Amino acid sequence: MxxxxxxxxxxxxxxxxxxxxxxxxxxxxxxxxxxxxxxxxxxxxxxxxxxxxxxxxxxxxxxxxxxxxxxxxxxxxxxxxxxxxxxxxxxxxxxxxxxxxxxxxxxxxxxxxxxxxTLDNYDVHRMLDNLNEKQRNVVRSLAIEGVSVRQTAERLNMTEGAIRVTLHRAVKALAMIYREQKK
Amino acid sequence: MKTDDLITALVADRAAKPPKPKAAIMAAAAGGAVIAAVLFLSIIGFRNDIAAAVETYRFLFKFVVTLTLAASAIALALQVLRPEASPGRWLWGIAIAPGLLLLAVVAELVVMPSATWMPRLIGTNARVCLTVIPLLSIVPLTAFLWALRQGAPARPGLAGALAGLGAGGIAATLYASHCTDDSPLFVMTWYSLAIGLVTLVGYLAGKRWLAW
Incomplete structure (x- = not known):
């Protein structure tokens, strides 16, 4: 190895x-x-x-x-x-x-x-298009703006648990985007 | 979405840890077998003369074949759920059960007069065999497919076919305790057909649902 x-x-x-x-x-x-x-x-x-x-x-x-x-x-x-x-x-x-x-x-x-x-070149623009609004807001806040889970929860008026669940669904949805393009 | 942002999202995503795929396969095997056994015992049940049957080689040999098949399919399923696994020569493990059965068929042809061959092959339960084995396979097959979805098989069709073989092996093991046709000639013909059908369904389901 x-x-x-x-x-x-x-x-x-x-x-x-x-x-x-x-x-x-x-x-x-x-x-x-x-x-x-x-x-x-x-x-x-x-x-x-x-x-x-x-x-x-x-x-x-x-x-x-x-x-x-x-x-x-x-x-x-x-x-x-x-x-x-x-x-x-x-x-x-x-x-x-x-x-x-x-x-x-x-x-x-x-x-x-x-x-x-420069990393700016690596942008897959359409990635977020397939998420629903709630998922998009959570991903944008956590990933793109780099806000913590707690602050995101306060901002979107959700519990931290709900943020985690939404994020997980969003990640699965992102993976599905590629799968659906194949069919 | 930038790749760095994606990484941030993935790191934050610790919501639900998926089950370990090996444990999922073992749980599917155990759970699928138990549920199928309960269905079998409550609807169909053992043959009436089972006490006498367990003293005959032909009856017992059916279980050698079906259990070997189920075990080899499950062992291979545990391998192929890793994306980098290349089962290669291990796939020959699947041939053990049919190989044993073939030897038994040869022995049967040697010891039995040729006039009895066809009646033994046709048997009396062919239609029941072709119905009961696929029906009893449904729960184990579904369980195996769910378990393999936790994995990442490089060849989804192969993984699905192994799920079908494993489920068919479990179902055939149960059915063998009901069926009064014990000749290897019968087993080779009808059990193979029934398990083959389940394997085909598993293959098609695998292609459809096990790709990732």
Missing amino acids: GAVEEEWAVLMRAAMAGDEAAYRAFLTAVTPSIRATARRNLGRFGLGASEAEDVVQDTLLAIHLKRQTWDQDRPIGPWISAIARNKFIDLMRRRGRNAQVPIEDVAESLAAEDSDV
Whole structure:
């Protein structure tokens, strides 16, 4: 197991035990590698890197919703790679192509290019369109404006529990957006 | 939505921790089997001569086949729920139960005169077999599909088919204690058809509902 992968595994184990900071660090650490792999795969099929962020966000959503399928005794790299590959194949299918994608090790993907690109480019605009108003308000407040759960609850006149439930439904809805495009 | 914002949303989303998929499979197997058994005992029940039947090899062998099938399907289902799993040669595990059955069929053909082959194959319960096994499979199959939805199978159709095989194996185990046709010739023909049907339903359901 490579050093990168070991580091991801340590973070994810802590995250699964409830450490939110470790979870953020984990998701932030894997993202550039997933992005680099997605770009390379897109290039292989003559598609522009602009679609990479679709794959990245779809992959992050799947990693999140399926995090219990990582067996903590097994290496995490192949698990992430398999999810990323599945989501790339989904993207290709949405484009009406049945892609044969080689199994690539996301942990081996160098993402040096990432440091000098402004993150503003990575905006999947239509993501929020498919949420209902309540979900959109919660996601906008928590994620985009970075307001805490408690303040969001006060602002939207909801309980903290209701905020969490709404957020969870919103996350599931975001994952469904990609699934519905496929059909 | 920016990817960084998405990450913030995911980190904040600690609402409901999904069940662990392996535990879900085991719960589905246990729960599905118990409910199917209760249905079986309250509606159909054991055959009348079961006390005598348990002393015959043919009767007991039916359970060897059906339990082996259920166990191998469940063992494989536990594997394929991980997205990176490549079951590969483990898939041959599914062939153990049919392989055992095939050996029993050969033994049956050797020891029984050829005139009895067809009557033994046709049996007297074919229609009941084809009805009861799929019906008893419904609850276990639904439970397995729910459990596999907690997983992330790379091949949803395969995962669904394994759910069908496992459910069919459980249902056939129960039905075997009711059925008076014990010849391997009967089992090979009608049990296979009934379990095959459940497997096909599982495959189609898997393609539809187990993709993620």
